[in-house]
Amino acid sequence: MTRKVALFVTCLVDLMRPRIGFAAIRALEAAGCEVVVPEGQTCCGQPALNSGDRDHAVALAKQTIAALEPYEAVVVPSGSCAGTIRCHYSELFEHDAAWRARAQAVAGNTFEIMAYLDEVCGWKPEGVTVDARATYHDSCSGLRELGIKAQPRRLLKSVEGLRFAPLAGEETCCGFGGTFCVKYPAISNAIVGEKADAIDATGADLLLAGDLGCLMNMAGKLNRKGSKVRAFHAIELIAGMGDGPAIGEEA
């Protein structure tokens, strides 16, 4: 039976690194899914939600729910956006039973990409080779809201030639925090500075993670300090697109 899934691309992937969206489609298709990209999607509304702008958060949540509810499964290449839909949408409709029910229905069908491939599809990449040493950062929302920890590691284990260098403080926040890094750039910088040092200390060639926001933060800091570590979303490697340009490299 073919699984029909909707891809929620996320605004950051749409805008900054479309490769992640295409990698997600490729992996999902390899896992036997039929992928559609719903037209009505833009952003899940997390920036408004986390800034306290409830009205806009509600408006964008409604738009997103309406765009995604026709599908039996929604897959998101970001732990933090998937977390918003899964864990926080229904909180927005505390006093609106009809929308709360719709929010809960979509929440129950929404999955982070690697959790979906690993846990729902029981799929593993086959014939994918990357000859490199990688280190992995656990992005906070995925880790603590959705329990994304073992799934990416299981998938990446099937990538031939890929070795692992454990990252000290792999579960420590990188200092991105959405609007936090814009509001408090100096504090954010101090945090990501330590993260970049820890990444460099692993001696890894590649930095992998499951959230583009965190990756841009860490890769941007690594590049500024002259590090040679290259950063990818884990799904790019899993989908066999690890031979392409890393974050910040010209295509």
Next chain:
Amino acid sequence: MSARDAILSRLKGAAPDKAEADALLVAPERPMVDEDALEAEFLARLALPSVSASHDAIDTIADLPAAVARYLDAQGEARSLCLPPDPRLMACDWRGFTLHDVAAPDEAAALAIARRGIAESGSLVFETSPQAPMLPNFLTLHHIVLLAVRDIAAHLEAAPLVGAQPRAHYWITGVSGTTDIEGSYVRGAHGPRFLHVILLREQ
């Protein structure tokens, strides 16, 4: 309106259901203790770095003065002791000791009897009474504690007294310590720098 009325008027609600409060205590999560080896379990906790207590053992309370003398001699301290007016201690033969019933600010050692020892944490349990002042146990450099092995219990739930409470009920779990300067552990911040437990094994 008094502050009391103002506060309580905002906290009106159903009286707590005793059964509900009790239900919160069923099968509490707590450190594992081998109930058949309470003395060994207790001594293992007593030796932990955060507790840092030494110990000795005697077979009868008549041997207590000799054990205290042994400890003080080994520490290079004079045989001088703040002794609470507990009849069990007064009945011992303290010849050769200088005894004080009140601890001076620079008193070197005090002796006390613990009502219980708690294996899960290596704690000693005390209460105040006319026979048991509290201050000496915090003031002196050496705190020497007599604990009957049969009074060792597995868990802290055995520590409280049932019924009327004394002025103070207290648990001592190791020597006075501080980590207030750079998180670095130092013994003897204000209270005893040494805690010595003498186990009484008589049946």
Next chain:
Amino acid sequence: MSGFTASFKDRADAALADPILKVAVERTAGTAQAKRAVAVEAFPDFEAARDRAAAIKDHVIAHLGAYLEEFEANAIAAGARVHWASTTDEACRIVIDICKAAGAKSVARSKSMLGEEIGLPHALAEAGIGRVETDLAEHIIQLADERPSHIIWPAMHKTREQVSALFKAKHRSPHQEETIAAMAESARRELRTQMLGADVGISGANFLIADTGAICTVTNEGNAELSLVPPRVHIVTAGIEKIVPSMPHAIHMLRMLARSATGAALTQYTTFYTGPKRVGDRDGPEAMHIVLVDNGRTKMREEGLAEMLRCIRCGACMNHCVVFRQIGGHAYGGTYPGPMGAVLTPVFDGLKESRELASACTLNGKCQEVCPVRIPLPTLLKGWREKSWREGLEPRSMRWGLGVWAWVARRPALYRFGTGVAVRAMQMLGKTGWINRLPLAGGWTQYRDMPKPAPQTFMNQYKKERRR
């Protein structure tokens, strides 16, 4: 007592520029984090224990009025006097009046964050009553005339070198040897006579036991007992949320508190005081007064912050907070720093003055993960953000920017067009794959590079590919 002398950003910048602060915070918080991890690992089912601890506190908060009355009746029956205070001023006035009635010239204080919250050190000074802080860290803070920077380690921001210089300047017979042990010994010498000579001992309470009327203090130094046994009068100031139904409930909370704070199984000294000294007792105070303080707690319970009343002041949230670890406690400006402080400070000092604290958080969730009573700290912080937004306290640039973005994001066709234009425009900003300086995002590119977006958005590329 707040210390909003500069903006949060200025205070944070000053903290970031202080390399000594970073070293000091890292030494203590780092050790605490490591020790907690070992203790939690060794404890059978710490997660279930956290559930139980949260349930105990929730039960108490739901029946707070009844438990307070039960506590009061039992404390009075044991001979204590019980006072109630709605505000910080009321609480201080009660304490000062008791001190004056007792003819007190000096008080010995055992560290209490509630005492800091109500501004007791200041009130005592104004009343001309001498105060000796007996906790080693509070002693350091008193000598330096500073404020605590952490709820468990108030002098966390100080290095050993700074403490050494302070003691040498202020102690009568200071240490000779430059070791932490010698410094602690110097404080022991200095404080002992002052403690034993105090007229009144003042403490907080870690727990109030409803069914016995006892108050519980925990210390590692033994300073609480040395401060509270010799004086004629013992005054307790405690928040009304400190109640637990009975001793077995307190025991569960104590197991959680010590492990979460320092990684120990218990603090060295855990004492339950029930009333003043009894007939025939050799020591203990003639009188015991307990001041139950509201200061916004009933309001927290009514206005969506009931979960915060679970807090047992262990400090784990701040020890594990990436922001606290960078800026230390003083930058927060309130009595309580770190995640729990960012939730509490708007209650005590007003949202207008402290709204930035809620924003200065990455919402990474680590604080909630280590909280022994499962307080959803990120959710509560988001609640403050929402209130701040609703009340128009957020800067206009932020409101305007987010408003425009959301307006566009609600129109998918316009959004596709706008994002398409934006990514093409951004191609101009970097010669390589990196942008080193980005208009409107200077905060980002001041410290790190921004990857240049692909020339086409995902949606546009995807549509083209589908058409092929």
